[in-house]
Amino acid sequence: MFSRIALFLATNLAVLFLAGIIMSFLGVNPNQMGDLLVMAALFGFGGSLVSLLMSKWLAKRATRAQVITEPRNETERWLLATVQRQAQAAGIGMPEVAVYDAPEINAFATGANRNNALVAVSTGLLRQMQADEAEAVLGHEIAHVANGDMVTMALLQGVLNTFVIVLARVVGGIVDSFLSGNREGGGRGLAYFGIVMVLEMVFGLFATMIAMWFSRRREFRADAGGAQLAGRQKMIAALERLSQNHGQSTLPAQVEAFGIAGGMDQGLRKLFMSHPPLPERIAALRASTAA
Template identity: 35%
Template sequence: MNFFRTTLLLAAMTGLFMAIGYMLGGSGGMVIAFIFALGMNVFSYWNSDKMVLRMHNAVEVDARTAPEYYEIVQKLAQSAGLPMPRVYLINSDQPNAFATGRNPQNAAVAASTGLLNRLTYEEVAGVMAHELAHIKNYDILTMTVTATLAGAISMLANFALFFGGGRDREGGGLGIVGTIAIMILAPLAASVVQMAISRTREYEADRIGAEICGQPLWLASALAKIANAAGRTVNVTAEAHPATAHMFIINPLSGQKMDNLFSTHPDTQNRIDALQALQGEWYGGQAPLKVSSGVTLGASQRRAQMRQDEQIDGPWSGGSAGGRDDEPDQSGPWG
């Protein structure tokens, strides 16, 4: 159902692009718009990851420069049966993350410094499992193509101001009113389609991400922390490139909280509720969400412990999350 709906939405966005071309240049304009859209999609297919990562000034890291972060992605990729993606770090205090690329063999994940500093090891694992789920589902290609088309539609709508006003096109004309309408309504329609595509993918990525790490509440706890901090922290690069907002695990832009037509993401509490319900299905009890009080990923104590005894709680060692003896075994598929 998600695939069918996404296909329809992408077709609608392509049709909108061609319709604007027709209004600006008749049949010839429609053909040119279609060729232009096709060319942009081919370009984005091969260069989408580089484009998005460059927009957000992401820096590639490895096992030497970011050992804990890299290890999390490596172990999760193995659990998911995916090739190891390239791993990037974004210098931003806002906790957030995204995945990009054209397929699992050419994929990348990126997390902000704010995410690694504010979340626990287990919560970071939940977030990165979500991003790997996007890679596994090929959502990264769909969302990148959508972002490219949305940007192209906005650009084409702006052309209407210079080339569309007052000209007759095969028996009709846009006129100044029609031109202004295109400039306003076309980008708005593209944004609605873009947001709808993103929303169809987030719940599924949450579910599959929970399966990859074996711990629905790790991601639920992370979502609560990220949403709380993101609303108070401005992501400057995301604000400069709003077409990429739907790629993040939580909307990085301000003023998007409601679960409605104009939100790039489902309501965070709805996502948490779904993960808690999944927890109940798997482990026989819908435990209330508890934000972990563990040590954050960037702490020196955690690094020392990892390197000396490698006694990591959760799926890394096959034990329960947080290492509490009174909890049921929740090791999931890695136990």
């Protein structure tokens, strides 16, 4: 769990650090707020949007998923037929359907366009789940696509990155001015760059918490969407099977947030989880049934 959090943070901090170097090289500082906002937005959204546009290619490459073009067996025929039926019910284009080799029960959806997405399932899911449970998992992933979750996550991350870049430099400038006693010429000392780097790490940590909070909320919505597409009891049964067989995910970090399975950790770790604990998701579905 912590290794994936570290990778997520490192990726965002690398973007912010690179942005800081280039912005410093170009002479952008907190006193040039217009330039700062433009540059921050370019770097903040640039990485997120490029990642979104490349998400299908990256996911297939990272998981070595094999897209089903011509079904080779009854299982693959069932997969294609189920995804096609659910996509039509959700009002989206037919996604690519793929299978990747992994022992755990998992699946994910990604793509920059709700009419040109990718839905992939693990071999572990096909081996260990009943057809009704697998149908619910596919419905959950189709709901992610229909809700536009991939695009929304990319835009949210872009906004958060932009605010981190701007706030770190504005607050860093204030702190540096205070420490230096407003040095002549208004230039920035070496301490300023160190302060900005520390602030980017701190603000980046809080930005990650916000992104993961949103990610957890969208999982509840996708569960509800899966219940509508496949049936509420099937969705509950699928989550119960996940809770019984849950282990460490082998999904790469760049697509793990879009998988069906989530962590079971509690306490402070929960703030960095992309998925709510499975018992909470099951309870939410049962509560909606009783309502």
